[in-house]
Amino acid sequence: MVSALEIKHVSKTFKNDQESILVLKDLHLTVNDGEFVSIIGPSGCGKSTLLKLIAGLDLEFDGKIIVGNHQVSGPSKDRGFIFQEHRLFPWLNVENNISGNLSLKNQDTRKRVDDLIALVKLKGFERVYPRQLSGGMSQRVAIARALLRNPDVLLLDEPFGALDAFTRTHLQEALLEIWERNKTTMVLVTHDLDESLFLSEKVVVMDAKPGSIKAIVPIEIPYPRSRTSKSFQELRSHILNLLDHHPQDKEDWSI
Numbered sequence: 001m002v003s004a005l006e007i008k009h010v011s012k013t014f015k016n017d018q019e020s021i022l023v024l025k026d027l028h029l030t031v032n033d034g035e036f037v038s039i040i041g042p043s044g045c046g047k048s049t050l051l052k053l054i055a056g057l058d059l060e061f062d063g064k065i066i067v068g069n070h071q072v073s074g075p076s077k078d079r080g081f082i083f084q085e086h087r088l089f090p091w092l093n094v095e096n097n098i099s100g101n102l103s104l105k106n107q108d109t110r111k112r113v114d115d116l117i118a119l120v121k122l123k124g125f126e127r128v129y130p131r132q133l134s135g136g137m138s139q140r141v142a143i144a145r146a147l148l149r150n151p152d153v154l155l156l157d158e159p160f161g162a163l164d165a166f167t168r169t170h171l172q173e174a175l176l177e178i179w180e181r182n183k184t185t186m187v188l189v190t191h192d193l194d195e196s197l198f199l200s201e202k203v204v205v206m207d208a209k210p211g212s213i214k215a216i217v218p219i220e221i222p223y224p225r226s227r228t229s230k231s232f233q234e235l236r237s238h239i240l241n242l243l244d245h246h247p248q249d250k251e252d253w254s255i
């Protein structure tokens with residue numbers, strides 16, 4: 001199996017005038033080419049920090065991060081990043097938000113943008129501006145924009161966290177369809193345990209203070225998955241135990 005992403009002995013410390021805070025401690029993770037991996041863990045355990053390191057947005061860390069055959073040395077179009085909030089340009093319509101600095105006069109770009117608009121089910125909304133879109137539609141534009149660059153790895157930091165449960169379920173299904181079609185390697189950070197179980201082939205469970213990997217749980221349930229199946233429920237209980245779950249924290253894990 002070829003690895004798309006290798007995280008080797010990665011540690012991260014934030015320093016300010018008074019103190020140094022160790023946020024990630026000796027992380028090791030291999031993500032195979034085309035694999036769908038979720039990262040779950042308590043707030044503040046360093047999930048977003050880790051994604052930013054993989055994205056090349058922060059180069060001050062110990063250890064190595066390798067994407068494909070290259071050590072990460074900055075942002076690159078081999079890694080797409082989707083944030084919790086969509087970050088669309090309000091002054092650009094849907095198709096221009098997706099195409100960005102690529103010209104739609106180029107036939108190849110035009111075709112790929114049209115294909116992506118169809119893939120994220122936004123046909124008919126090409127000329128619409130972000131203010132006229134719902135949160136879920138905006139997030140679909142953000143996904144199409146990231147996919148246009150044909151990234152080897154798509155990094156998603158709680159992309160559906162701000163959406164209502166119905167839209168979230170809908171977009172999870174859309175993301176699964178995109179993954180099954182494109183086989184882009186996916187690294188998804190989520191607070192939603194069911195989302196990670198529904199989507200991914202393995203769940204990385206993180207611990208806090210300092211952020212470290214507590215367990216990597218393979219999810220060997222065939223797709224499409226039923227959230228009510230016995231195997232789904234068993235894995236949910238298993239991961240909740242790993243997360244050291246207490247009943248009063250229930251809402252933290254979206255169940």
Ligand SMILES: Nc1ncnc2c1ncn2[C@@H]1O[C@H](COP(=O)(O)OP(=O)(O)OP(=O)(O)O)[C@@H](O)[C@H]1O
Pocket residue numbers: 014015023041042043044045046047048049050
């Ligand atoms: N630029 C920064 N300077 C100093 N500390 C930071 C910085 N960014 C993050 N931190 C700290 O690093 C820790 C991890 O933050 P991070 O945002 O990665 O957590 P997270 O797991 O994504 O949390 P959440 O689930 O709430 O999004 C936190 O304690 C945070 O305060």
Ligand SMILES: [Mg+2]
Pocket residue numbers: 047048049
């Ligand atoms: Mg975060």
